Amino acid sequence: MKRAAPAKRARRQTTPVRARVTKQREPVWADWPDRKLLRLRIRDLGIRIEGSMLESRLARLYAELRAKKITFRPHCWLSTEWFCPDGIGGIGIPFYLAHPRLARLEHKQMLEAEGAAQESCMRILRHEAGHAIDNAYRLHRRAKWRQVFGPYSAKYPEHYRPKPFSRDYVLHLDYWYAQSHPSEDFAETFAVWLKSGSQWRKRYQGWPALAKLEYVNSLIADIANKPAVVTSRQKVDPLSDADITLAEHYAEKRALYANDHPRFYDDDLRRIFADSTLARRGESAARFLHRVSRDIRRGVAYWTGQSIYSVNLVLKEMELRCRELRLRAIRPDEQLKQEAIILVTVQTMNFLHGGKLRLRL
Numbered sequence: 001m002k003r004a005a006p007a008k009r010a011r012r013q014t015t016p017v018r019a020r021v022t023k024q025r026e027p028v029w030a031d032w033p034d035r036k037l038l039r040l041r042i043r044d045l046g047i048r049i050e051g052s053m054l055e056s057r058l059a060r061l062y063a064e065l066r067a068k069k070i071t072f073r074p075h076c077w078l079s080t081e082w083f084c085p086d087g088i089g090g091i092g093i094p095f096y097l098a099h100p101r102l103a104r105l106e107h108k109q110m111l112e113a114e115g116a117a118q119e120s121c122m123r124i125l126r127h128e129a130g131h132a133i134d135n136a137y138r139l140h141r142r143a144k145w146r147q148v149f150g151p152y153s154a155k156y157p158e159h160y161r162p163k164p165f166s167r168d169y170v171l172h173l174d175y176w177y178a179q180s181h182p183s184e185d186f187a188e189t190f191a192v193w194l195k196s197g198s199q200w201r202k203r204y205q206g207w208p209a210l211a212k213l214e215y216v217n218s219l220i221a222d223i224a225n226k227p228a229v230v231t232s233r234q235k236v237d238p239l240s241d242a243d244i245t246l247a248e249h250y251a252e253k254r255a256l257y258a259n260d261h262p263r264f265y266d267d268d269l270r271r272i273f274a275d276s277t278l279a280r281r282g283e284s285a286a287r288f289l290h291r292v293s294r295d296i297r298r299g300v301a302y303w304t305g306q307s308i309y310s311v312n313l314v315l316k317e318m319e320l321r322c323r324e325l326r327l328r329a330i331r332p333d334e335q336l337k338q339e340a341i342i343l344v345t346v347q348t349m350n351f352l353h354g355g356k357l358r359l360r361l
Helices: 053-067 100-110 118-137 143-149 182-194 209-223 246-258 263-272 285-291 293-304 308-325 333-353
Strands: 075-079 090-094 327-329
Touching: 053 118, 090 118, 100 246, 118 182, 143 182, 143 209, 182 209, 263 308, 263 333, 285 293, 285 308, 285 327, 285 333, 293 308, 293 333, 308 333
Parallel strands: 075 090
Antiparallel strands: none
16 A cells, blocks of 8 residues: 555466565563563564565565566565555565564554564555555556546545445455545556456456456566566665654554544444443453354345445444443444444445545545
8 A cells, every 4th residue: 555645265366476585583572471572663663574474475576577577676665564655666565574573572562563464464465565566667657557447646635535336446445445546546456357267257257347457467468577666675664764652652653553442333332232341251352252243244234235345344444343342232232233233234324425535545
């Protein structure tokens, strides 16, 4: 995902990946408790891509690019988030992916570690590679690019309203991310096109989005085996510049994400579930929602006519918020489930027809 102004089973690869993994000495903080680790400055972590799980994943990305006869290889560096800077053919990768201990800390602090699973990581890397190649060859300057995807110069919105049933866009990252900006539309289309064995022609047959995929196919054929126009190896916001502690980093990150949850939404959750400070016993609300998620998804999808996928996105957000609020389920299961179905139904309809999605990365 490009930086905005204030991400299953592995498929068979057509090109074998032969990555030489560099062994890296275990850092001194690997066994530290969270409290001690959080006091460490990010710049002092002493980690790198070489020797981490990222090394083999980047080798896989480069193999996919090679199979498509793309000679350009995006340079990558560790930073505090996923992004591709404007005008640079490189990718910033969040530092927590460079060590399992940091990935666990990220998950504990943020309730998820985006890109920690291999296929999740590859989806994001393909997306960011689309941005990097767009920059490296200045593809968005072409009139046909603008005709197909829209104006690259369009202002990045803080929020966007998706159209879940639209077939004008490919589906790759969650939340219909291709609909957020022309640049994201291109990156998402490129990512679908790049993946080995994706069978995009069959998958998108009859969709207007297929024309975008065909355009990317012809566009890359035009630059195949050609050197990049932009060759800068600049690294924006590298880890060495992160002069804050991990605790400060996560405090800022949580504050940013907390803005996505309006007060009335929290009040609705508290009407169904109990605050852990008042109810110390009982199952966590997040665990309860996960346990009955199948019934909730089916019920909401049936009565709203929305897809299971759309309902599940709302339900996942609700689970995460319940964890953040530390709510508990102390009333009878059936009563809680019915009330949860009502709330998920309301939020699903608001999410799809009246709500706005925030550009987080």
